[in-house]
């Protein structure tokens with residue numbers, strides 16, 4: 001199958017070529033899919049997309065007009081695809097529902113440790129030959145209460161790590177995992193989780209129901225000094241409300257791998273441009289906010305998993321069979 005691969009980088013190109021092993025004709029583009037770049041896919045039956053690509057209705061119309069009938073997502077999340085539109089255009093869409101949940105769970109842990117134990121600041125001080133410790137005090141995770149919102153594959157992997165640290169792990173998810181009791185994860189309702197947690201980590205998908213799940217009223221209910229970790233999707237958190245909570249010091253810190261306005265910012269080199277996003281500029285200014293640019297998935301194992309499942313999805317479509325990972329409009333509801 002001829003596939004136009006948008007938003008490709010060296011790190012995902014090599015595993016994808018290896019997984020496809022010449023079966024599919026891949027054309028790689030570093031460009032993001034948008035109304036302007038959609039025509040690049042002419043002559044291809046499929047496109048492959050990542051999270052920053054725009055698969056909204058007008059873009060899908062263009063792709064369909066060019067003869068594109070399949071979209072192979074290289075991500076688990078599909079909030080960037082208008083699934084109602086792909087359904088009406090009869091474009092098939094498949095995602096990569098699972099690929100090393102450890103990559104994201106371990107990144108969330110790394111961010112929490114780095115923020116709490118002031119590792120970034122410590123590194124800067126060492127570079128300056130300032131070996132004083134006065135500003136570097138952290139806290140033990142052992143004994144703290146960790147609230148996990150969304151106990152699917154990644155949430156459970158994070159719960160296991162936190163359980164290993166000796167933390168008290170509580171979770172909220174409309175669908176409970178039967179393995180929760182084995183790792184001493186106790187389910188509570190959302191309000192109780194917000195009120196009790198010292199650290200809250202988000203691991204649920206972004207959809208119409210979860211947009212701004214964490215807003216002003218949730219920040220007001222949180223324990224003073226609570227740390228928020230978001231490695232899921234930026235739109236789960238209302239950034240304005242988070243800034244307010246950081247400014248009045250009620251929120252103790254934030255570890256953010258995702259940001260609600262990351263499209264057009266993350267994954268790109270903006271070194272020579274002026275940062276126009278005032279929300280991001282304010283966020284970046286906080287000493288107790290650690291930001292990474294949507295890199296939680298970036299391990300060799302995760303890249304290999306993404307490439308293999310993408311190849312499986314393309315193989316199925318090439319053989320005129322349904323992929324087990326196909327998404328339908330109801331998935332977005």
Ligand code: NAD
Nearest residue numbers: 077150151152153154155173175203204205231232296297
């Ligand atoms: P998953 O489907 O295994 O788990 C998601 C869980 O969220 C499910 O158990 C579901 O029941 C629960 N959920 C749904 N609505 C909820 C709500 N309102 N409140 C609480 N829980 C709710 O998915 P996963 O593989 O664990 O991935 C979770 C999310 O992580 C993805 O949706 C994606 O947005 C994000 N992600 C981020 C990266 C990254 O690099 N930063 C990489 C992969 C995935």
